[in-house]
Amino acid sequence: RKEVEQDPGPFNVPEGATVAFNCTYSNSASQSFFWYRQDCRKEPKLLMSVYSSGNEDGRFTAQLNRASQYISLLIRDSKLSDSATYLCVVPMNTGFQKLVFGTGTRLLVSP
């Protein structure tokens, strides 16, 4: 099993739609997780951190299911500007020095 697995997509949704991505991880000891956003040919940028059961920031909600070892990212009221690749990130160690990145899920929001 890969350390971090994501559905590559693409997810094609209309503006205003709600969309959710899942990410599964193999290390049951992992305590913290992150979602990064990467625009085409740009660098990744931190979107959200998930330290306990979940986190909400405006239209974005991240949830953690430790029993099933997956985290999800929910985007409500999708905007055209949400089109990007969303990377699931799991620290390898408690010091956060090493991050394992998933291959990303691509989202395309259309008018």
Next chain:
Amino acid sequence: GAGVSQSPSNKVTEKGKDVELRCDPISGHTALYWYRQSLGQGLEFLIYFQGNSAPDKSGLPSDRFSAERTGGSVSTLTIQRTQQEDSAVYLCASSLFAGGDYNEQFFGPGTRLTVL
């Protein structure tokens, strides 16, 4: 303030040549990381530096790869005798500190390396 900068933005080289990639971290950040992102792959950890401590080189794929960080600031990633499989985007990131609570890693724009 200025973010992480990398140079060159693009590098095309011939198989067997050596290349040097440069990273300027955010001022004041003591931790610096190198990753590479191959087409269709996730970011792959290569190496990280924390202050004056010995770097963690556990992610370097072969002994053709090396990196140094001078004066706790600028870092150079060197790839010797480049191979076609080295073609990728090489990303540098920096953070305030590595350890304890998570300190966000800020990424540079990357260097796109193409080995012909």
